[in-house]
Amino acid sequence: MDVKSDVLELGKRAKKASRALASLTTGVKNDALTAMAEALMANAEHILAANEKDIAEASAKGIGANLLDRLMLNTTRLKEIAEDLLDVAVLADPVGEVVKGWKVPNGLSIRLVRVPLGVVAMIYEARPNVTVDAAGLCLKSGNAVVLRGGSMAANSNAVLTEVISKAATGAGIPESAIQVVSSTSREAANELMRLEGYVDVLIPRGGPDLIKSVLENSRVPVLYAGAGNCHVYVDAAADLPMARRIVINAKCQRPSVCNAAETLLVHSSVADRFVPLAMADLTERGVEIRGDERVRALHPEASTATEEDWWTEFHELIMAIKVVDSLDEAIDHINTYGSGHSDAIVTESYEAARRFAEEIDSAAVYVNASTRFTDGAQFGMGAEIGISTQKLHARGPMGLQALTSMKYVVEGTGQTRE
Amino acid sequence: MDVKSDVLELGKRAKKASRALASLTTGVKNDALTAMAEALMANAEHILAANEKDIAEASAKGIGANLLDRLMLNTTRLKEIAEDLLDVAVLADPVGEVVKGWKVPNGLSIRLVRVPLGVVAMIYEARPNVTVDAAGLCLKSGNAVVLRGGSMAANSNAVLTEVISKAATGAGIPESAIQVVSSTSREAANELMRLEGYVDVLIPRGGPDLIKSVLENSRVPVLYAGAGNCHVYVDAAADLPMARRIVINAKCQRPSVCNAAETLLVHSSVADRFVPLAMADLTERGVEIRGDERVRALHPEASTATEEDWWTEFHELIMAIKVVDSLDEAIDHINTYGSGHSDAIVTESYEAARRFAEEIDSAAVYVNASTRFTDGAQFGMGAEIGISTQKLHARGPMGLQALTSMKYVVEGTGQTRE
Numbered sequence: 119m120d121v122k123s124d125v126l127e128l129g130k131r132a133k134k135a136s137r138a139l140a141s142l143t144t145g146v147k148n149d150a151l152t153a154m155a156e157a158l159m160a161n162a163e164h165i166l167a168a169n170e171k172d173i174a175e176a177s178a179k180g181i182g183a184n185l186l187d188r189l190m191l192n193t194t195r196l197k198e199i200a201e202d203l204l205d206v207a208v209l210a211d212p213v214g215e216v217v218k219g220w221k222v223p224n225g226l227s228i229r230l231v232r233v234p235l236g237v238v239a240m241i242y243e244a245r246p247n248v249t250v251d252a253a254g255l256c257l258k259s260g261n262a263v264v265l266r267g268g269s270m271a272a273n274s275n276a277v278l279t280e281v282i283s284k285a286a287t288g289a290g291i292p293e294s295a296i297q298v299v300s301s302t303s304r305e306a307a308n309e310l311m312r313l314e315g316y317v318d319v320l321i322p323r324g325g326p327d328l329i330k331s332v333l334e335n336s337r338v339p340v341l342y343a344g345a346g347n348c349h350v351y352v353d354a355a356a357d358l359p360m361a362r363r364i365v366i367n368a369k370c371q372r373p374s375v376c377n378a379a380e381t382l383l384v385h386s387s388v389a390d391r392f393v394p395l396a397m398a399d400l401t402e403r404g405v406e407i408r409g410d411e412r413v414r415a416l417h418p419e420a421s422t423a424t425e426e427d428w429w430t431e432f433h434e435l436i437m438a439i440k441v442v443d444s445l446d447e448a449i450d451h452i453n454t455y456g457s458g459h460s461d462a463i464v465t466e467s468y469e470a471a472r473r474f475a476e477e478i479d480s481a482a483v484y485v486n487a488s489t490r491f492t493d494g495a496q497f498g499m500g501a502e503i504g505i506s507t508q509k510l511h512a513r514g515p516m517g518l519q520a521l522t523s524m525k526y527v528v529e530g531t532g533q534t535r536e
Numbered sequence: 537m538d539v540k541s542d543v544l545e546l547g548k549r550a551k552k553a554s555r556a557l558a559s560l561t562t563g564v565k566n567d568a569l570t571a572m573a574e575a576l577m578a579n580a581e582h583i584l585a586a587n588e589k590d591i592a593e594a595s596a597k598g599i600g601a602n603l604l605d606r607l608m609l610n611t612t613r614l615k616e617i618a619e620d621l622l623d624v625a626v627l628a629d630p631v632g633e634v635v636k637g638w639k640v641p642n643g644l645s646i647r648l649v650r651v652p653l654g655v656v657a658m659i660y661e662a663r664p665n666v667t668v669d670a671a672g673l674c675l676k677s678g679n680a681v682v683l684r685g686g687s688m689a690a691n692s693n694a695v696l697t698e699v700i701s702k703a704a705t706g707a708g709i710p711e712s713a714i715q716v717v718s719s720t721s722r723e724a725a726n727e728l729m730r731l732e733g734y735v736d737v738l739i740p741r742g743g744p745d746l747i748k749s750v751l752e753n754s755r756v757p758v759l760y761a762g763a764g765n766c767h768v769y770v771d772a773a774a775d776l777p778m779a780r781r782i783v784i785n786a787k788c789q790r791p792s793v794c795n796a797a798e799t800l801l802v803h804s805s806v807a808d809r810f811v812p813l814a815m816a817d818l819t820e821r822g823v824e825i826r827g828d829e830r831v832r833a834l835h836p837e838a839s840t841a842t843e844e845d846w847w848t849e850f851h852e853l854i855m856a857i858k859v860v861d862s863l864d865e866a867i868d869h870i871n872t873y874g875s876g877h878s879d880a881i882v883t884e885s886y887e888a889a890r891r892f893a894e895e896i897d898s899a900a901v902y903v904n905a906s907t908r909f910t911d912g913a914q915f916g917m918g919a920e921i922g923i924s925t926q927k928l929h930a931r932g933p934m935g936l937q938a939l940t941s942m943k944y945v946v947e948g949t950g951q952t953r954e
Contacts, residue, residue, distance in 0.1 A: 137871065141894055222916050226905055235927050236897070314751065318927050333732065337751045339758075339928045360950040367952035453555065475945045476559055479654070487644055487948030496953070497944070498640050509653050509736050509941035510757045511929035523927035526915070527893045530905030532778040534785035535914070 121301050125309035129316030131294035132237040132262040136318075138292040139260045140234050144211040147258055150289035151207040154254065155200040157285035158278075162196055168277040169246065176244075176270045184374065188245050189270055199250045202501060206254040209500045212518045213260045227529045232522045234260030236318035239310050239338070240503075243324050244268030249275045252321075253282055253296045255503050259521035262295050264317070266310055268324075269302035276300070304331075311336040318523075321516075323504050341512060341520070343504025346376030346459035347431045348489045351448040351474070353465035354385040358392055360486065361464040365396055367488040368462065370403045373435050376505060377460045377482075377492040380431055381438045383448045386412070389441045393417060396439070405435045412441040428455040445470050449477045456480060458507045460489040481507055481514040539719050543727035547734030549712035550655040550680040554736075556710040557678045558652050562629040565676055568707035569625040572672065573618040575703035576696075580614055586695040587664065594662075594688045602792065606663050607688055617668045620919060624672040627918045630936045631678045645947045650940045652678030654736035657728050657756070658921075661742050662686030667693050670739075671700055671714045673921050677939035680713050682735070684728055686742075687720035694718070722749075729754040736941075739934075741922050759930060759938070761922025764794030764877035765849045766907045769866040769892070771883035772803040776810055778904060779882040783814055785906040786880065787855050788821045794923060795878045795900075795910040798849055799856045801866045804830070807859045811835060814857070823853045830859035846873040863888050867895045874898060876925045878907040899925055899932040 158165065169191040176186055191199075212232050219229040238261045242248050249267055256263035267275040279298040287293055299306050311320060314337045322332045323343040332340055350368050352361045368379035384392050393416045397407060407413070408427050409420035420439070427438040428451070442448045452461050462484035463474040471485045482492040494502030494515035502515040512520035576583065587609040594604055609617075630650050637647040656679045660666050667685055674681035685693045697716040705711055717724050729738060732755045740750045741761040750758055768786050770779045786797035802810050811834045815825060825831070826845050827838035838857070845856040846869070860866045870879050880902035881892040889903045900910040912920030912933035920933040930938035 137895070137897070140897075220916065222914065226909060228915060233897075333755045339926060341928070357950070363950060363952055371953055471947075475947075477555070479555070479558075479651075480943065482944040482946060485945075485947045487946055487951040488953055490953040491644060491946060491951070492944075496640065497646060498638065508757060510759070513942050514944050524931050525898065526900040526910075526932050527903075528900060528905055528909060529889075529893075529903045532775070532781060533905040533909070534781055535789055535906055535908040 121303060121305050122309050124301065125299060125306055125313065126316075128264055128297050128299060129237065129313040132264050132297060133316045135292040135294040136234065136236045136262040139262055139295055140213070142260060142291070146290045147211065147260070148207040150257060150286045150291045151203045151254055153285040153289040154282040155203040157281050158196055158200040158203075158250070161281045162193060165196060165274070165277050165281065166191055166193070168273040171273045172271055181270065185244065185270070188243070189274075191246055191274065195247070199247050202247075202251055203254045206258050206501055209258065209518060211258065212522045217524060224533050225531060226533055229527045230524050231527055233525050235521055235523050237262045237264065237316055238521060239264045239266070239313070239317045239320045241266045241307050241310065241320070241322045241324065241328065242268065244270035246271050246274040246278055248323070249278050249298070250282060251501060252503055253279070255501060255518060255521060257286065257291065257295060259518045261521055264297050264299060264310065266299040266302070266307055272302050307331070308335050311338060314338050321504060341504070341506055341516065342508050343516070344376075344459065344507030345431050345457050346378070346505070346507070347381070347429065347455065347457040348377060348379045348459050349381045349383060349452045349456055349461045350379045350489065351383040351452070351461070351463045352385060352388060352392055353445065353463055353467060353470050354387045355467035355470060356385075356388060356392070356464040357466055358388065358395070361392065362395055362399055364462065364464055364486070364488050366399050366403065368490055369400065369405060369437050370435070371488070371490055374433050376431070377489050378433075379437070379462070379489050381428060381440065381455070383440050383442050383451060385448070386441050386443045389416065393439065393441070400437060403435070405437050408436065408438045410440045413439045431457065445473060449474065453477075453479050459505065460484065460492040462487060462489050481505065539721060539723050540727050542719065543717060543724055543731065546682055546715050546717060547655065547731040550682050550715060551734045553710040553712040554652065554654045554680040557680055557713055558631070560678065560709070564708045565629065565678070566625040568675060568704045568709045569621045569672055571703040571707040572700040573621040575699050576614060576618040576621075576668070579699045580611060583614060583692070583695050583699065584609055584611070586691040589691045590689055599688065603662065603688070606661070609664055609692065613665070617665050620665075620669055621672045624676050624919055627676065627936055629676065630940045635942060642951050643949060644951055647945045648942050649945055651943050653939055653941050655680045655682065655734055656939060657682045657684070657731070657735045657738045659684045659725050659728065659738070659740045659742065659746065660686065662688035664689050664692040664696055666741070667696050667716070668700060669919060670921055671697070673919060673936060673939060675704065675709065675713060677936045679939055682715050682717060682728065684717040684720070684725055690720050725749070726753050729756060732756050739922060759922070759924055759934065760926050761934070762794075762877065762925030763849050763875050764796070764923070764925070765799070765847065765873065765875040766795060766797045766877050767799045767801060767870045767874055767879045768797045768907065769801040769870070769879070769881045770803060770806060770810055771863065771881055771885060771888050772805045773885035773888060774803075774806060774810070774882040775884055776806065776813070779810065780813055780817055782880065782882055782904070782906050784817050784821065786908055787818060787823060788853070789906070789908055791853050792851050794849070795907050796851075797855070797880070797907050799846060799858065799873070801858050801860050801869060803866070804859050804861045807834065811857065811859070818855055821853070823855050826854065826856045828858045831857045849875065863891060867892065871895075871897050877923065878902065878910040880905060880907050899923065
């Protein structure tokens with residue numbers, strides 16, 4: 119069978135499964151999540167062998183240590199993945215929630231009820247844990263899922279999906295609720311983007327190339343788990359010791375993630391005092407600095423920040439630093455160059471805090487805290503399937519609720535419209 | 537200037553305006569809506585002259601009476617359009633609503649706040665009232681709007697937009713909050729679909745050709761104001777006199793709208809009694825019947841329904857009728873052929889009502905009421921910008937809330953992540 123009909127068949131089976139999934143009780147879904155977690159541990163040897171094969175192939179291709187680490191499974195990591203499924207089982211079931219309900223003058227009762235989206239397709243990088251996390255979150259929210267992971271994780275994903283899918287059907291989940299696209303070709307991804315009528319939402323997680331391809335090719339609704347070009351702005355009225363702690367944390371605590379800060383903006387009235395302190399803090403931690411002219415005047419060792427740098431999510435120990443003359447300039451810079459992910463102000467000024475929170479057009483806006491908190495678990499929402507930087511449907515960490523839609527149920531006694 | 541740069545400039549101006557719009561007080565927005573309503577009446581002569589020009593050109597092209605009627609303005613209609621703006625002024629401002637708020641263990645305060653989407657682009661048919669309605673709803677929800685109406689209404693839209701835009705800026709609304717794309721070419725529409733970074737959501741309202749073009753070309757997020765292939769299912773346990781009233785209302789009260797019914801499904805156990813009654817009711821009202829074999833056995837005058845008919849939104853006095861042997865068959869037919877808009881069951885069976893409400897995958901599911909109620913005003917939500925049949929972001933009538941997004945505002949005292 120060719121890739122096109124193969125993906126179409128997956129889509130059809132997923133749509134069929136989604137009808138049955140929508141009506142499952144929470145009890146059945148939770149039992150299945152538990153069975154999936156148990157099956158992962160029971161099949162650990164089989165899973166780790168498949169992963170070793172992926173690792174060997176990736177190493178042979180000369181893949182970098184960072185990517186290899188993301189790809190690698192071991193017993194501890196597999197246990198954590200299994201525990202994530204048990205954590206999802208504990209979360210409240212979003213399906214069936216009556217979001218609101220009222221009566222209209224003619225006597226009709228209207229309820230707005232939360233329902234699954236239907237079929238979720240996900241295209242993501244070579245991280246096997248995402249395979250299991252996505253399957254668990256989609257199952258709990260009553261959706262069928264079609265997974266298309268990175269090619270480097272193909273062996274791991276095939277075995278993981280086989281194991282959890284079998285455990286799920288054994289616990290009463292319909293066949294084809296969890297499927298993986300076996301081809302890791304670009305063609306297969308493109309077909310998935312064009313399955314209108316079968317895929318209710320596509321969640322792409324990956325770099326600029328994937329996002330560009332989705333923009334060009336997708337015909338199905340998309341939830342971008344977007345990039346994060348995040349900022350910390352140290353205001354004129356900042357508590358400078360607090361600002362130092364926040365800048366260090368936002369940049370250095372885990373530089374490879376999307377909520378790490380990339381650009382530091384400093385108000386000119388505190389630049390003379392703050393920039394040298396921040397430079398020392400950052401360089402001491404191995405951060406390469408790219409500064410504008412005023413930063414370089416204070417610290418000539420810094421290289422010159424280019425226009426490109428203000429747009430860049432470095433994802434590593436590099437930070438661009440710019441001196442600004444006003445809150446307006448800071449807000450304007452962030453709204454221009456930022457990706458609408460997470461941005462922070464450090465200030466003791468009520469007015470500056472209020473304006474920053476209102477005017478910054480991002481999923482998460484922080485006052486006096488690190489950008490690193492944009493995360494489903496940190497927000498107390500439980501596991502997330504990604505962090506949305508788009509404005510439709512879901513913004514910020516996407517938990518179970520982001521995987522649902524609504525419908526109106528209208529009950530009458532024979533009402534007709536005049 | 538060519539169309540491409542022209543549309544890009546509109547987008548840039550709209551994005552700039554959207555920043556200022558987001559922070560406007562409700563008072564300023566309501567004053568502007570009132571000023572816009574007054575300006576429409578004060579400029580009635582000018583507006584009606586432009587509309588006459590559109591009507592004359594459309595008539596010369598031999599446009600049908602139905603479309604001409606949608607295009608036509610007169611003093612009464614203009615007054616209604618102005619009153620619609622005043623109705624929007626009365627609606628609660630969605631912007632700034634704290635949807636929820638909580639504290640997490642480390643002391644961070646998190647609020648989920650409703651904010652405007654930013655820039656809304658709308659592509660729609662030749663109905664001048666939509667121009668004003670959309671401008672009013674977008675303004676109240678703090679969005680900039682870029683309008684691209686049907687070419688037949690070009691003169692009307694240009695004057696209407698000029699009048700309301702001038703009134704709005706006079707009342708303190710930023711320049712370029714309400715703009716119209718002057719070119720009604722397909723190229724202009726395509727450019728609007730590709731303005732990523734400037735257009736936060738595109739709302740296409742129109743026929744299958746427009747939807748197809750949006751599917752092929754759009755790179756910006758889309759909210760489809762979709763088609764309605766709506767059904768009434770008369771169950772084995774239906775109150776037949778009620779079923780007759782509902783079928784007549786759903787099909788005949790206003791056949792040209794999206795929530796009118798197109799297909800009638802009848803359970804075989806009541807078909808002998810119900811089909812002849814329904815056929816008489818419908819043919820008496822000028823409805824052409826297309827039936828399956830079992831319907832034609834009961835009423836040989838009916839023409840034969842084709843596979844194509846089950847998929848079709850007739851938008852006129854035609855109804856397809858099919859006899860089904862079970863609730864399952866009815867649900868399966870609707871979920872297969874329907875457009876996920878509005879579908880009704882007529883039944884006195886608790887079990888059938890419950891299953892239909894749960895298993896039909898549509899924006900609005902009715903028990904013992906006409907499908908004709910799917911409408912913002914009928915639901916008590918106020919004016920709507922369209923009815924969504926997609927599952928992301930908004931489903932069913934899209935009022936002010938559908939024109940908003942959310943953001944997280946996180947306030948701390950120096951928190952950093954461990």
